[in-house]
Amino acid sequence: MKLTKIPEQCAMVLYLSRWLALSAVIGVLAGAASSALLVALDWATATRMSHPWLLWLLPIAGLAVGLAYHHFGKSVEGGNNLLIDEIHDPQRIVPRRMGPLILVGTVITHLFGGSAGREGTALQMGGVLADVVTRVCKLNKEDRRILLMAGISAGFASVFGTPLAGAVFGLEVLAIGRLRYDAIFPCFMAAIVADQLPGLLGVHHTHYAVPFVPHMSVLVLGATIVAGIAFGLAGMFFATATHGLSHLFKRWISYAPMRPFVGGVIVALAATLLATDKYLGLGIPTIVASFTQPLLAYDFFGKFMFTIVTLASGFKGGEVTPLFFIGATLGNALGYVLALPFPVLAGLGFVAVFAGAANTPIASTIMAIELFGPEIGSLAAVACIVSYLFSGNTGIYRAQLVGDGKF
Amino acid sequence: MKLTKIPEQCAMVLYLSRWLALSAVIGVLAGAASSALLVALDWATATRMSHPWLLWLLPIAGLAVGLAYHHFGKSVEGGNNLLIDEIHDPQRIVPRRMGPLILVGTVITHLFGGSAGREGTALQMGGVLADVVTRVCKLNKEDRRILLMAGISAGFASVFGTPLAGAVFGLEVLAIGRLRYDAIFPCFMAAIVADQLPGLLGVHHTHYAVPFVPHMSVLVLGATIVAGIAFGLAGMFFATATHGLSHLFKRWISYAPMRPFVGGVIVALAATLLATDKYLGLGIPTIVASFTQPLLAYDFFGKFMFTIVTLASGFKGGEVTPLFFIGATLGNALGYVLALPFPVLAGLGFVAVFAGAANTPIASTIMAIELFGPEIGSLAAVACIVSYLFSGNTGIYRAQLVGDGKF
Known part of the structure; x- marks a missing residue:
């Protein structure tokens, strides 16, 4: 000894x-x-x-x-x-x-x-x-x-x-x-x-509830994997589109302060034409709604477009809450075609699009457990890891190193 | 794009x-x-x-x-x-x-x-x-x-x-x-x-319950860190003692099959002298009891000794359930001196001695959430990580590589 x-x-x-x-x-x-x-x-x-x-x-x-x-x-x-x-x-x-x-x-x-x-x-x-x-x-x-x-x-x-x-x-x-x-x-x-x-300090976080998680089965696992692929592609397209559009803004508008001005014009016009404010700001009410009721199948795309214009043109903030929105509404939409309850798909999308876009599958899985409870753990892990695998070697953080690769 | x-x-x-x-x-x-x-x-x-x-x-x-x-x-x-x-x-x-x-x-x-x-x-x-x-x-x-x-x-x-x-x-x-x-x-x-x-297949796992986890406070965090140090030292001593005793058995008894014979004699005699069977086998009843009632303060030491003799002499099985036992009873014993409920300390010890001995703090933290519920998550993370830090660069698995070190 x-x-x-x-x-x-x-x-x-x-x-x-x-x-x-x-x-x-x-x-x-x-x-x-x-x-x-x-x-x-x-x-x-x-x-x-x-x-x-x-x-x-x-x-x-x-x-x-x-x-x-x-x-x-x-x-x-x-x-x-x-x-x-x-x-x-x-x-x-x-x-x-x-x-x-x-x-x-x-x-x-x-x-x-x-x-x-x-x-x-x-x-x-x-x-x-x-x-x-x-x-x-x-x-x-x-x-x-x-x-x-x-x-x-x-x-x-x-x-x-x-x-x-x-x-x-x-x-x-x-x-x-x-x-x-x-x-x-x-x-x-x-x-x-x-x-x-x-x-x-008396500040409270939004509460999201996934009321019921089905037992694991081949069907449930299969649906989660298919959803995970969709979430990963959404995460990848988000990262690629934000970088790409930012590049275009820089090429088209050489005076930097004009870029968010033009971005602001586009966002304001689009919201007026669509007659909705649900793609503006953080979008918490819509995220909450995606756990409680079926939403429009293209809500995720609306948020996607509004966010890439906002961020690529030079406004400030983060990417993650919009990714939660895109994921939760995409999950909600997948409830029309996949054999999983839409609140479960909303919860999986919430964490898994983020997992793919940020390349952080373990943090995202743990986040699902912390926000929605431990019952969703295994499904969240599958959705986050599949999303991570399908999002490619890019992400919202360009400074991220490629360590040992994804597989 | x-x-x-x-x-x-x-x-x-x-x-x-x-x-x-x-x-x-x-x-x-x-x-x-x-x-x-x-x-x-x-x-x-x-x-x-x-x-x-x-x-x-x-x-x-x-x-x-x-x-x-x-x-x-x-x-x-x-x-x-x-x-x-x-x-x-x-x-x-x-x-x-x-x-x-x-x-x-x-x-x-x-x-x-x-x-x-x-x-x-x-x-x-x-x-x-x-x-x-x-x-x-x-x-x-x-x-x-x-x-x-x-x-x-x-x-x-x-x-x-x-x-x-x-x-x-x-x-x-x-x-x-x-x-x-x-x-x-x-x-x-x-x-x-x-x-x-x-x-x-109709096989069920034991259920362990931590009925109540106190809110985070400086006192609770401090007690968890102190407990984590104790758990890490227990994990390190377990790994060191098992390797050391195995080495001694090999030096003293050159004919390998005689080693578990001698080990068996020691275990049987010790159990008879102590007039208890609670340090034999997996010890699940005592692990369960450590969540529900105060136990003898030296139970962890009894299991420690019985297990290192059993395993170092050449019997077969694993180390982890005994580590759960040692941790849960050590946690239970720490309930006499630390300002945390003993079921919480038992749960923390259950996962944290293992975290230290196997050098797996994240798996152990997740295990705490899966076994005891998400409320214990933050305390389990602290206990497991502190235990991991204090268990040194050895562990129960000698083939483990030292990757990037602990700090």
Whole structure:
């Protein structure tokens, strides 16, 4: 019996204490920032709903966001990809201005009716706060890398109320097909602490209910795999279309601030022509509805188009809540043809389109369990993994490395 | 918008169909084998309980197991490590005899009162069945590697009734600190299919209940971290003690079949002197009791000693159910000193000692959610990760590679 391991355990106590403190700090900061974001987005959404004419100002809002980033935000335009790049290859501290710019940009996008998400904002605020801590505590490069990952985990966990999915997301998003454990304690601890903040500050997350999950059978498994393929293709097309359209905007409109102006015109006109506001903003009411009633079979496509125009033209926000919308409504639509209850398909689509687009199948599976309960676990795993396999080696985060490949 | 990805998706349909078939086959085979094992162990345990004198035959039973492996089983003595080695560095097909030898050896160990587990048996049967499929389907080296991993996932999933934990275990157990995704679909699919078999065949898993999980607080988090350290040290000492004692047995007793004979004498004498049978066999009743009532504070130590003597001397079975026992009773004992309800600590110990000894923190966290419900998720993650960090770079599976390290 070797007992020579004891000194290693002493070093581990120091490691644990140090990272417990650092993770708690970044967890509290990122959790508070996410709470502020959630409150601000609730306000922006409620204001837009009660003043529909705000949509007509969307082009002007786009111009304002574009001008702000053009004059003050060139160094932080990379957004999430900048963070992922910094983790892979640390170059310089993330500029603090990324925080206020993305927060204000996101709130403006949502106030005037752009179709976008919020996790990108939470992640970037988490990243900025991690680098504030890096500076204050004079951390070295390696510690900084870990803290940035913890900041991503904390941001994701607190904005969606899913601590374990957030923790795994921070570990899983960096590379396709590989997960390293060197940041496992900081990522989980920061995510768990951050997840406490919204509740403590009186901010609540939306509740989604999948009332009944059928027993596993060949038919159920088959339907889940077919749905998974559809979700993966949706995720891939979303990522490809966003990158492609962004490229086109850049080629067609050389003056950057004009791009979100034009994007705003397109979104405002489209919503007016379709006479609906359901593809604007986060779209939470439609996501909730996809669990409770059959929806229009093309709702997922509407959200898809509104979101790629909004984000590719230069509005700010995230991709993930629109991906939840696209997935939940696509799942709902698949309920017309597949032998699974539509609330189950909505739940599977919710997590699986995201799994494919972000290449994060394990975080997405855990998210399904955290949001919808453990009964959906096995089906969610199948849908998320199949979606991940079918979404190709691209994703919404271009800075993601291709690790060991998908198969 | 690049649409050149389509051919890749066609190749993926072929990949998916092929691995769906292979995973389903290995899932059905491994699930059926696990069901047979569970039935056989139920019979062996019931028979031993109603005929306590069987314990006195434990030395003879040990001699029989020792002779069988000495004359017919030298090539498969490596057990789980042989499987892990074959996955890392494929050399030759796993001999089919590993299946019957480990099954009969395990049943004999349990029938006569050895203290051991069952997952090693399920894993090895899964591995042998995977190589039977390899031979029949003439798979190449790379496919064989994936199928062996799927066999491990399927065996683990079906023997414990935890499909997602089993799937992740097969991916996570190969290397410390790193998880590769290249076998993700086969491992999950085989695990999910295998998990169906015991239920279909009328075999049921034990139900453990953690009735109440306290809300997160600084005190709760602190107690969980302290408990996690204790669980990690227990896991490390278990692995170190089993390896060390096995080494001593080999040095002291050169004729291999005599080792389990001597081990059997020690176990039988100790149980008689202590006048208890609760450290014999799987110990399920005591594990269940650790969730419902305060137990003796040294029960974990009793199981620890009985198990290392049983396994280090050459009896067959697994390590994991004894680790569940050690963890659940150690957690129960910590209820005397830590500010957490003892059923919560029992549940945390159940998964976290295993997480530390096997270096599988994510599989163990998922297992906690599958066995005890999602409420325990965050605490289980903390306990499992802290245990994993404190268990050092050794574990019960010596063939495990040290991947990217723990921190």
